[in-house]
Amino acid sequence: MKRNRLYHDRRIIPFRSRITCRFIKIFMLLFLAGIIHVNAAGSYALKTHQNIPPQEPEITGTVTDEDGNTLPGVNVIIQGTTEGTITDASGNYTLEAPTNSTLLFSYIGYETKAVTVGPGITTINVELEVGMIELEKVVKVGYGTQKAKDLTGAIVSVDMDDVINASDVSIMQVLQGSVAGLNIGQVDVAGEEPSISIRGRSSLSGEGDPLIVVDDIIYRGDIIDLNPSDIKTVDVLKDASATAIYGSQASNGVILITTTRSGGRLGGGPEINFSSQYSMQRPWRELKAQSPEEFMLKVEHSDLEQSRLAPDYTERNPDWAETTNFKTNHEIEAYNANLPYDWYSQATNDSPYIMKHDLSIANSTGKSNYYTSLGYTGQEGHMKDEGYSRINARINLSNSITDWLRVDIQSFMAVSEYDPHTYAPADRFIEPYANAYTVVDGQLTDELEQRPFGNPINPLIEESADVEDKRMNLFGNISATIKFPLKGLTYKGNFANNYRTSHHYFYGDHGANFTGAGHKNEDKGYDLTSDHILSYDGTFSDIHDVDVTLLYGLESRNYSFTESQGENFVNGILGYNRLQAAAAELQSISVNSYNPQGWFFRIQ
Secondary structure, eight states, X not given: OOTTEEEETTEEEEHHHHHHHHHHHHHHHHHHTTOEEEOTTSOEEEOOOOOOOOOOOEEEEEEEOTTSOBOTTOEEEETTSSOEEEOOTTSEEEEEOOTTOEEEEEOTTBOOEEEEOOTTOOBOOEEOOBOHHHHHOEEEETTEEEEGGGOOSOEEEEEGGGTTTSOOSSHHHHTTTTSTTEEEOOOOSTTOOOOEEESSOSOSSSOOOOEEEETTEEOOSOGGGSOGGGEEEEEEEOSHHHHGGGGGGGTTOEEEEEEOOOOSOTTSOOEEEEEEEEEEOOOSSOOOOOOHHHHHHHHHHHTHHHHEETTTOOEEOTTOOGGGGOSSHHHHHHHHTTOOOOHXXXXXXXXXXXXXXXXXXXXXXXXXXXXEEEEEEEEEOSBTTOEEEEEEEEEXXXXXXXXXXXXXXXXXEEEEEEOOOOOOGGGGXXXXXXXXXXXXXXXXXXXXXXXXXXXXXXXHHHTTSEEEEEEEEEEEEEEEEEEOSSTTEEEEEEEEEEEEEEEEXXXXXXXXXXXXXXXXXXXXXXXXXXXXXXXXXXXXXXXXXXXXXXXXXXXXXXXXEEEEEEESBSOOTTGGGGGGGBOGGGOEEEEEEEOOEEEEEEEO
């Protein structure tokens, strides 16, 4: 045998080949471990796994206008990200931004400016120029429009094309954080209406909601019934001068919502759009329930005087019983049999979702425009049995019959349903040994325990209740606009109807101390609005603008509520459909209604 050969597994392998094999094995191990990175060109390089992020330089600077005045509240955002800041009262800002990134400086009424962060740059001062396009922009105001440069009131306009991709159920949630001064609260239940206020609450006990106007008609229904995909623009009137034409009912501000009227290219074919979204939700901060061991440790710590020996209470009392503070014998039996129950998993959904599907067909032919849409929205909440679904349909038509007469129709329908929402948030943290099922001789049965943790009824029993919660909203407005021979003089008449119904039916065998209880609630609302608007918009000598609006209107609101209920059912098989099966002395019916009407005349 030659010296350059070695014995290996009864085979003779050249020494050089043996080294090559070892190198290949080491290379493959490093490659599989992710330590060797191979690029497209075929070369390789050693890759480290140290998670040390690169240090981003801190950028500081001042933002001013063309006259050198500092601008507070300017948005400074790193392009392509959601990271950013705003300038302080002196127009200064500080922001960590990576080299070669682009900073976007934006401010209402000024042109947006983009600046690149070069290598070694730590100070960037910016001068913003007044945006002439913004000054010429037409803004929606009460019963009309004005150019932004002519406005004296505080008005903010939002183009829905910029935010419509947000996966939210309500238009108010879509606008959250998009409009300065518009405060929109958080929601914690599927299909819930968020609280709304403009520039904060102005009263401790009085009404604080702003007035909602949809397509020039005061809207008294639920905002969540409006499909965000059907909305073109939203204008927020924030101060007294901007809201004056609506009177005292606009003391908390006004939100003007304008829906889409047409689509497609002028004179072209119809435009068909379909969008579908599916998104997952999660609680912002989720408080997890304690494990059985952690719960028992909490019980022990909460009873130190009994669970520990005096005088220093550092030594455990051997005579102390862990079940001393349990509320029911059922819990003691479950603890002795080591049968805990995971109430958190039972009461919550792992990955609640929002699902949206929207189909629209629109066209614009010059004299005739139309927009039709159909949409479905579904939302699953964080809690079990918590959900919301809605079907929307809309038809908007506009037809210029002659050069001086135009007729418009705006209509929509919304049908929604809410799930029973049986589980309360506190049900997630029911004591772990309050097992939902009965324990007999140390074994679980299929029978539900009626009151496993004291007086409250077992949520799994409440879940079996028969509940129906449905709502319907029908809205229609027909308007005619007449142009008089005098240039700038027009008349517009609106006639709108809004019909809303909702019903909530309930029956549960566990009600009224397990003797059966049920009710049927019916709500109906009908609003009628008739407006007559005479306006004149003219210019004299090319320098004097005159804009006058005269308004006479009528609003009639009708509301009725009926509730029937019963307890102690002889036979509950038909549930809320036979409330007369309840004990006669425990049956009741209540009715309520109101019909306010108002006339108003205003000049602006």
